[in-house]
Amino acid sequence: MNISRNFLLIGSIYILIGMILGSYMGGSGDRTLAPLHAHMNLLGFVLSVIFALVYRSYPAMAENGLARPHFWLHQSGTLLLLIFLYLVLSKTIAEDSPVVLLAPVADGLIIIGTALFAWNVYRNAN
Template structure:
């Protein structure tokens, strides 16, 4: 049987859950909540968003198995990983990378638009 187009998304989501919860446990244990936005967005843009995309693409395979969805996957994941690395730097005071963080967020924004196009055009 052909693999569901949701599988890769759901597997990536679980990795982000581990990372996000790891930040949460670190914050709780250390009492240092500086990286709270990193924790929140690994969990929400990583775990929650990717799991939801995966479930939607599993349920509507026509929306998930096309070139747009592949581009969306890589833009979202690269944007998120690079973006969270840059956000850590910004929160630690390295404001010079803020423009790059802006670019990373626009990369994720582009992935979100591709998702919207796929959902609007291919789910009916």
């Protein structure tokens, strides 16, 4: 699996959707989904692209057992967080709904993935 390319591909999809959402927010004046827009662009695009460039700049980081789990943890956690944000911000679910328990799960996936990335930097970014 080409980690850099996959991070770039997914990041590009997020920035497209994020910009369309931003453009809708600007046009309509409806800022309800602004935190969704922010995290789609920042977690989905900015971080994915930074990760892609780091894995490309330090090939040793892409060629070990830490890169793939980082990719999947970051992408699954981000997707889950964005779905959760949408459901809460659009009031599709109430703030006391059990679905809210998904938030720390999503955060945890992203944070564990980032810990693997940090460990990989420490070990292999030479």
